[in-house]
Amino acid sequence: MSGAMGFLLWVKGPMFNIALAIFAIGLIARLVEIFLLGRAPNYAEPRAGEWGPGLRTMLSRTIADPGTFKRAPFNVVVGWVWHIGFLIALLLFIPHIELFKGVLGLYWPGLPNPVVDLVTAVTLITLLATLVHRLWHPVKRRISTTEDYLVWTIVFMVVLTGYLAYHRLVEPYPLALGMHILSAELMLIMLPFTKLTHIFTAFIARWYNGAAFGRKGVQS
Amino acid sequence: MANLKTPDKTLGEGLREIGLSRRGFLKFCAATASMMALPPNLVPAIAAALEQARRPSVIWLSFQECTGCTESLTRSHSPSVENLILDLVSLDYHHTLQAAAGEAAEEARLQAMEANRGQYLVIVDGSIPGPDANPGYSTVAGHSNYDILMETVEHAAAVIAVGTCAAFGGLPQAKPNPTGAMSVMDLVHDKPVINVSGCPPIPMVITGVLAHYLTFGRLPELDAYRRPMAFYGQSIHDRCYRRPFYDKGLFAESFDDAGAKLGWCLYRLGCKGPTTYNACATMRWNSGTSWPVESGHPCLGCSEPGFWDDAGFYEPVSVPIGVTSKTLIEGAAVGAVAGAGIAALARKAKKEAVANRQPVTIDELEQKL
Numbered sequence: 001m002s003g004a005m006g007f008l009l010w011v012k013g014p015m016f017n018i019a020l021a022i023f024a025i026g027l028i029a030r031l032v033e034i035f036l037l038g039r040a041p042n043y044a045e046p047r048a049g050e051w052g053p054g055l056r057t058m059l060s061r062t063i064a065d066p067g068t069f070k071r072a073p074f075n076v077v078v079g080w081v082w083h084i085g086f087l088i089a090l091l092l093f094i095p096h097i098e099l100f101k102g103v104l105g106l107y108w109p110g111l112p113n114p115v116v117d118l119v120t121a122v123t124l125i126t127l128l129a130t131l132v133h134r135l136w137h138p139v140k141r142r143i144s145t146t147e148d149y150l151v152w153t154i155v156f157m158v159v160l161t162g163y164l165a166y167h168r169l170v171e172p173y174p175l176a177l178g179m180h181i182l183s184a185e186l187m188l189i190m191l192p193f194t195k196l197t198h199i200f201t202a203f204i205a206r207w208y209n210g211a212a213f214g215r216k217g218v219q220s
Numbered sequence: 221m222a223n224l225k226t227p228d229k230t231l232g233e234g235l236r237e238i239g240l241s242r243r244g245f246l247k248f249c250a251a252t253a254s255m256m257a258l259p260p261n262l263v264p265a266i267a268a269a270l271e272q273a274r275r276p277s278v279i280w281l282s283f284q285e286c287t288g289c290t291e292s293l294t295r296s297h298s299p300s301v302e303n304l305i306l307d308l309v310s311l312d313y314h315h316t317l318q319a320a321a322g323e324a325a326e327e328a329r330l331q332a333m334e335a336n337r338g339q340y341l342v343i344v345d346g347s348i349p350g351p352d353a354n355p356g357y358s359t360v361a362g363h364s365n366y367d368i369l370m371e372t373v374e375h376a377a378a379v380i381a382v383g384t385c386a387a388f389g390g391l392p393q394a395k396p397n398p399t400g401a402m403s404v405m406d407l408v409h410d411k412p413v414i415n416v417s418g419c420p421p422i423p424m425v426i427t428g429v430l431a432h433y434l435t436f437g438r439l440p441e442l443d444a445y446r447r448p449m450a451f452y453g454q455s456i457h458d459r460c461y462r463r464p465f466y467d468k469g470l471f472a473e474s475f476d477d478a479g480a481k482l483g484w485c486l487y488r489l490g491c492k493g494p495t496t497y498n499a500c501a502t503m504r505w506n507s508g509t510s511w512p513v514e515s516g517h518p519c520l521g522c523s524e525p526g527f528w529d530d531a532g533f534y535e536p537v538s539v540p541i542g543v544t545s546k547t548l549i550e551g552a553a554v555g556a557v558a559g560a561g562i563a564a565l566a567r568k569a570k571k572e573a574v575a576n577r578q579p580v581t582i583d584e585l586e587q588k589l
Contacts, residue, residue, distance in 0.1 A: 003444055005525045008495065012531065013541035020543060024551025025558065032559025037566060094469060095538035098488060102539035103548070112469030172444065173455055174495045174524075177537070 004175040011181040019185035020103075026192025027200060034201070039208070047217030057210025057220050058203050074133055078126050085123030086159065089116055113166075120163050127156050151194050157183040231434065232271030245270075252431045255424065255503070256440060256450040266435050273434040277332050277340040279372055280314040283365040284358050284392040284401055285346025289383035290316050292420035293427075309430060312340075315360075326361050333375060341433070342376040344369065344404050347385040347392045351407075353400025369407065378412040378439055379404060382426055384522055387415035387445070394528035405446060414439050415446045419522035422503050425451045445525065447497070456493035456519050459501035462486065475516070486513060490534035492521030 064076045090096060094110040101107040110116075131152055134140045161180035163169075170176035190196060213220035229237075235245055249267040253260060282290070294317070311317065312332035313325070320328050332340060348365045349357040355364030373379050381404040384390040392401035405413045416425055429448055432440045440448040457463065465471070465485040472480035472489055485491070493501075496519050500511040513519055518534070521527045531541045 003525065005495070005530075009526050009530055009541065012539075013543075016540040016543050017547055020547045021551040024548045025555040028552045028555030029559035029562065032556050033563045033566070036560060036563035094471065094488065095536060098536040099538045099540070102535065103543055104545055110469065113467055114469070168455075168458065172497065173457075177495065 004172045004178065008174040008178040008181075011178045011185065015182065015185055019188045023188040023191055026189075027197070030192050030197060031200065031204075034204070039212075042215065046215045048214050050211035050214050053214025053220060054207040054211035057213070058206045060220070061206045061209070078129050078133070082123050082126040082130065085119045085126065086155070088119045089123060089159065089162065092116060117163075117166065120159060120166070123159055124156075124163060127152070127159065131156075147194055151190070151196055154183065154187045154190055155196075158187050229275070230271060231273040231275060234275065252428060252435075255428050256432055256448075257453070258450075266431075269435040270431070275310045276377075276434070277310045277312050277336040278343055279312055279329055279332055279340055279376075280317075280343045280345070281369060281372060282315045282360075283344065283346030283348050283369070283386070284399060285383065285385050286391075287316055289345040289420040290314070293423050322361075329372065333372060337375045339377050340375075341430075342373050342379045343382050344379060344386040345382045347389050347399075347401035347403060348407060349399045350402040357399040366407070369404070373408050373411050376411055378414065378433070379408055380426075380429060381405065381413060381415045381417075383421060384417045384419045384524075384527065387417040387447075388525040390419065391528055412439055413446055414442060414448065417445070417447055417452070417523040418498060419520075419527075421523070422451070422499055422505065424503055425499060443497070447523075451499040451503075452497040452523065454497065454502075456496045456498055456501050456513070457491075460493055460513055461501070462513060480516060483516075486516075486518040488536055489518045490532065490536055491518035492524070492527070492530070492533075492537060493519040494537050495530075496521040496524050498523040 069076050088111065091100075091108075092111040093116045094113070097107050097110045134144055134148070134152075158180070161176070161183045165173070165176040165180045168176065170179070187196070191199065210220050232245070240248075246263070246267055249270060250260070250263050253263050253266055258266075280290075310332075313329040315325075318325060318328065346358075346365075348369055349355060351366055355366060358365045360368055381387040385392060385401075386404050389397075389401050389403045389406075392399055393403070405415065414429060416429055418425070425448070428451065429440065432448070432450075440450055443449050443452055445452075457466070460466075462483060462485045465483070466487055470479065470482075470484040471487055472484045474480065475489065480486075480489075487494075491513065493513065500519070501513070504511045504514070520533050521530060524530070529541075531539055
């Protein structure tokens, strides 16, 4: 069997398994390494607890401080919009919830499709804006690496192919859906080995920061 | 055995003989035109062409199949224009429908092939154990399906694969494919092959393809899977009357919940409508009475290749095939070991660095510089 349906069955079957295995191995290997290496022992007497400030900082650092917002309002607003949009499309689109239910057994209520559709369109536009800004802003352009562009491309492809598949803008549909699933699989494979790992490490890093400040009795 | 040469009588004469009025005939032509998405101004051309058409000789080969395709065709509401058209095709060989048996039946096939060399149509239902498979899995009159197919199509004008088994391998080809089943298009490469997939296909689609052939003398426009675009050009999902519920995000969660009773979308119950191309949603079944989704059951995707191996009938389209949390857990276990190993190596390197540390004083550094 060949053609679009053969491609779809391949990405839904063997390829999904491969991507999931690489993702699980890579992500856990990196997290275990980070946890086992730990931090240098601090022999100073703690001035306050670690856990409270650590957990608080996990949340407080999510919102940019006024100084950062003043210096880079575009980064803050557009960054927020597309991250939230991506999460809504990923976690609250009903076919995606069915996928989580099928693989993890966990499920939750979703949003009506037109809402997810609108959010996806906004996400696509803001993602494009981030690329334009990255290319246009002299400092951003200088500090951007190949990995940054690679990560942007895969995230954009996942959202774009999803949008094309939902609106059935690519015929036949099994090809459109297959391309979307394959993009998501490539993202899963890349996730542990690129800066996409921040999906899991960002909050851990914030906890470390907050805990370190807390121990010293400093506000963070 | 009667003379199996294509009769001299035209289709128009034949239809008049069995009492079909001119009005009835034109209605049929109009229905055919709209069914095949042809413009209405082609109706007179279709009528003229069908009037003059000669009944083609048709040889119907049944291989690894369940006779469901024949049942579908013969159970079309009777008397219907489909039946009339079928009566007027010279069906010279068909296991289920022919009166002859044994040697006489096989003789009828050979005679029809000889008399209509290069002009007869071959309809195949059922898949074929391939040339490398054990031929004993399916034989007719002591000959393997493969040999019969190859012998029969050699001088055919065209081959129509009816049903998903003939078109794509279907159920016999489902994993692990014990009989080495193959589709007609896998085996026949030098003749036009048209696929009329479905398990079974809609009767009007079978007759529609024949009508098109009689009208234009060639096979209709085909999609990437060699299916007529007129019937397989749009997906079930795009023509489904429950589509507005999908767009609104209203889904039946089980077969007897409030959503199911209100006729909401069956996506979450495993409907394969989004990936399935067929005419069920528009032509329906049992003379337009209903169709699976209307009766409350998700589409199984029966007209698509590999539909038996595509997850489960009740798994939504977005759910991967044969993937469970086991993959994640096993991957995580391997990852944990790998991560622990990397961390241990890093610690060892760090310890060695501390042990072999050679302190340097500022004086020494200044001397070196």
